[in-house]
Amino acid sequence: MHPSTPTVSGPLVFITGASSGIGQALAARFARAGYRLALVARRTEDMQAWAQAQGFDAARCQVYGADVADIDSIVAAGQACLAAQGVPDVVIANAGISIGMDTADRSDIDVMARTFATNNTGLAATFHPFVAAMTARGSGALVGIGSVAAIRGLPGHGAYCASKAAVVAYCESLRGELRGSGVAVVTLLPGYVDTPLTRQNRYRMPFLLTAETFADRAFDAIGAGTSYRVIPWQMGVVAKLLRLLPNPWFDRLLAGRPRKHRQGERDATR
Template sequence: MSAAAPLVFITGASSGIGQALAARFAQAGYRLALVARRAHEIEAWCRARGWPAERWAVYAADVRDVASITAAGRACLQDQGLPDVVVANAGISIGVDTAEYEDLEVIRATFETNNLGMAATFQPFVKPMRERRSGTLVGVASVAAIRGLPGHGAYCASKAGVVSYCESLRGECRVFGIRVVTLVPGYVATPLTAGNRYGMPFLMTPEAFAERAVAAIRAGVSYRVIPWQMGIVAKLMRLLPNAVLDRALVGRGRKKRQGE
């Protein structure tokens, strides 16, 4: 793998969507900068695939810790160079009940991970990309951003924040030649969805999602719902009057709270 090969920086790469994206980018000829708290797991995964050491590097970081994740970004710049693509994928999804005091900390953790962590992931790379006048920043949102779901307030609100944040960032970066891509997954079979107590239409494997996601990133689209069928469902949900939506959600299974 030549040092001239494109480089992708991915957070949350130890499992699920992040790991599938890493495999798909590698297949497309990219060098990899992979970030997660469980760095040893990613290292073992890369070695098991037989990739030469110069093709990948792993950085241990927690996106909730601004100092930690920004340091990982700076280490990538020093060791591997400026990425062509940065994917802020790390996220958590935990049910909450605002009546429960302890769930306020879950809400804090969700926003620190899904929102602040995304901004901190991008931060080390924005100025160098502006100077180079190229690059792609990718924020992973969710169809849960479209409407609030009972018991899922922290996740829905955080992912709605991802959509708005990426839209704002896109307006800021466009003049510098930087693309900002918002990916909006439907239901993907990952550890985040494994315990869901409700139906998950159009459930995808991480590999199927990654195939379509990498195509969208390389095409430089600004916003893409994957799979497309969930895009239609999301638009219909957005159009539903509140009274109709509220009735439709009565009795719907709630996301498991922490410890359940």
């Protein structure tokens, strides 16, 4: 998919972490709505194979290789998109990792740093190339993918919960900064979604959605310019109720709950 290939008309969506799971489902949903695609993944061969299998030619879909944890890498991908395809109408910072941690283990502090580099700094770096251009145009949507895990910290999930809480706070800050510019900031908090990542979980996942169902609901929320939405809403209710529990009750409720796999136990890339 050569960047010099002429593009067709139609809105453009830029999606990170597009090679599997939620990102791939979002790409398919936006394609069905007539969007051109700018898809970012570390595994570009997988991404290109998927795009070709969908029948997307280079005029419809461009693939950019980048690691969102590397600021220069993801910024370069955004700049390449601007040069080859123009200013996106929607930018979705979806790429993320989820790895369990134990603060007593030195190597897990490195896990936490890598989680923040991907889920937080990488999110801001994903948006960076497009903010000025979208503001100048006076339209667009910047979409941060958080998690319902942002609402309350879970034992063994310290890095992930903290990073997703930071996604919510960062997007709220950015929304205030861009108020009146015409650029919307949308924060989406998935509950449990059936992806290669969540299939490794060793605990119960209530209200589990398929990636396609999540993508449908996310597409509607983005189109409506919703500032904050938990998908599915039932998980939002559960999380808010947990937020209201006094700490001793919450701690007792989660005592003995299986924890997320730590580094080396399972692959933890979205």
